Amino acid sequence: GCSGFSWLQSLCQLFELSAFSGTWLSSPPCEIFKKIEEPAAATSSSPANIKKLKISSCQHSNTYASYYCTISMDGNRDQTVYSATVKGIGEWWEARLAAPAFVAYLTIYNRLSSASWLNKFNLLVDGVECNRVDLTEPFSIANFTCNAFGSAVRVVTQLSNHLVICEVEIYGY
Numbered sequence: 631g632c633s634g635f636s637w638l639q640s641l642c643q644l645f646e647l648s649a650f651s652g653t654w655l656s657s658p659p660c661e662i663f664k665k666i667e668e669p670a671a672a673t674s675s676s677p678a679n680i681k682k683l684k685i686s687s688c689q690h691s692n693t694y695a696s697y698y699c700t701i702s703m704d705g706n707r708d709q710t711v712y713s714a715t716v717k718g719i720g721e722w723w724e725a726r727l728a729a730p731a732f733v734a735y736l737t738i739y740n741r742l743s744s745a746s747w748l749n750k751f752n753l754l755v756d757g758v759e760c761n762r763v764d765l766t767e768p769f770s771i772a773n774f775t776c777n778a779f780g781s782a783v784r785v786v787t788q789l790s791n792h793l794v795i796c797e798v799e800i801y802g803y
């Protein structure tokens with residue numbers, strides 16, 4: 631069909647009807663149509679596409695004992711089973727997505743008996759911070775928004791204890 635414009639009145643009819651769902655400007659007499667990109671429309675249509683993203687592998691800055699990073703990506707949401715790094719500000723857990731994606735948010739399952747150790751942490755995607763979390767009350771299970779595109783999703787503790795995580799689920803598209 632027509633892309634952009636046509637000088638012939640009859641060709642104006644060839645614009646696909648489906649293309650008229652957005653906002654269009656029409657310059658009389660009909661020949662020029664210009665679609666206005668609407669970011670609001672793009673974001674409002676995306677939540678329907680949000681799904682759990684596949685994690686292919688993980689890494690720890692420094693694993694504590696046998697509390698391997700994989701324990702936080704094994705599908706087990708049990709809040710007594712966890713991965714852990716050695717103690718220290720800046721220690722991290724990182725997931726590698728099976729494919730680069732838009733990371734909308736993370737759902738983190740916390741270890742209840744040490745929940746306050748996850749009160750302060752940063753989220754990064756491909757090395758760029760997408761959220762800075764600083765809670766006054768510990769959480770049990772919570773969503774943390776990110777809204778960044780990439781393939782390496784990292785949780786970096788800002789507290790001096792072990793970084794302990796039961797499970798991380800990454801949602802996006």
Ligand SMILES: *[C@@H]1O[C@H](CO)[C@@H](O)[C@H](O)[C@H]1NC(C)=O
Nearest residue numbers: 735736737738771772773774
């Ligand atoms: C996280 O967000 C999703 C999607 O909005 C929602 O279904 C889920 O209940 C939320 N989980 C928590 C723990 O708030």
